[in-house]
Amino acid sequence: MSNSARFDRRATIAALVLYPVLAGLWMITLHLPAGSTLVTAGALAFLCAQISLAVWAIGAWKLLRSRTPVLGGFASGLLFISAFGHAVSAGDMMARPDALVTDPLPVGLTIIAPATMVGLVLGTILLAVALFRAGFGAGWIAVVLLGWVAVEFFLGGLGVWATIASAALLMVACVGLAVVVGRSDVRDWTTVSEWTAADEAAPARVGR
Secondary structure, X not given: OOHHHHHHHHHHHHHHHHHHHHXXXXXXXXXXXXXXXXXXXXXXXXXXXXXXXXXXXXXXXXXXXXXXXXXXXXXXXXXHHHHHHHHHHHHHHHHOOOOXXXXXXXXXXXXXXXXXXHHHHHHHHHHHHHHHHHOOOXXXXXXXXXXXXXXXXXXXXXXXXXXXHHXXXXXXXXXXXXXXXXXXXXXXXXXXHHHHHHHHHHHHHHHO
């Protein structure tokens, strides 16, 4: 395995594990007594979660590009857009820790908010479909991801139980995907030209 492929795989695994943990920490801060320091800490956790999402979205694209290039590309692109939009929101929370829920959003956030949410929902759905088609034996992860979308965005009326179920589903899906990444073949992380060149160079190195 090339150093680049090894780094990509390890970074994707780390990001997949960190994402639900950081998102969970942010959710916990939302249920604690309000305070500017707590808001800033929660916003920082949320920002780091979005960085993790962006990293593993890129990793998911690299993993899927040889198996489901169109679905994988669209899914990763939409998730990356969502990570960027939510990172901007985290920056706003850190810049205005004393802002109230009823305070109007900055114009920039109002513009990007729809794309951010659509990116997360549609990107997750497309990722689930891509995992079904990719042949990694990760169909169950796709089901969990679809379940997370349903609970997170359509069953919020269940209150705290929806929050707990959403966090659990996200953790299971991300850890499961991290295991798939860890077990993936090196050729899933390199292009055809890269591993073909490596195969052709291998006898020459042995000959030396």
